[in-house]
Amino acid sequence: MTYDAFLVELALAGLSVRAFAELIGMNKNSVSNYAGVGRVPTHLAVIARLLSELKGRGIGFDDVLARIERTPKKPRGAARPGRFGGDKQEQLELQS
Numbered sequence: 745m746t747y748d749a750f751l752v753e754l755a756l757a758g759l760s761v762r763a764f765a766e767l768i769g770m771n772k773n774s775v776s777n778y779a780g781v782g783r784v785p786t787h788l789a790v791i792a793r794l795l796s797e798l799k800g801r802g803i804g805f806d807d808v809l810a811r812i813e814r815t816p817k818k819p820r821g822a823a824r825p826g827r828f829g830g831d832k833q834e835q836l837e838l839q840s
Contacts, residue, residue, distance in 0.1 A: 745789035747779045753789075756796035757805075764792065769814045 745753075754764050765772040768791060778784045784792075798805045 745784055745786075745792075747782055747784055750778070750784045750789060750792055753792035753796040757792065757799045759795065764795075767809060 751761070754761065757764075759767070761776050762772045765775045768788075775784075775788070778788075795805055
């Protein structure tokens with residue numbers, strides 16, 4: 745699904761990108777970064793389409809989704825001090 749079509753589906757569902765991201769437990773920037781690619785992953789497209797279809801049929805989804813226990817996502821790459829992307833950083837030898 746193109747990012748523009750994704751935005752249409754969100755609008756039909758009555759959601760902003762920020763609200764959608766919060767609803768599914770993603771960072772807003774992670775979702776909006778797909779604008780640069782021009783497409784969204786299939787799983788996000790399916791969720792957006794289902795939400796817009798439910799809204800269009802007058803079926804509320806807020807109560808149903810509120811009953812789902814959400815666990816925060818771990819940052820990708822397992823970055824922590826002294827590591828970048830999970831790999832130990834090494835000292836670079838720079839020549840003058």
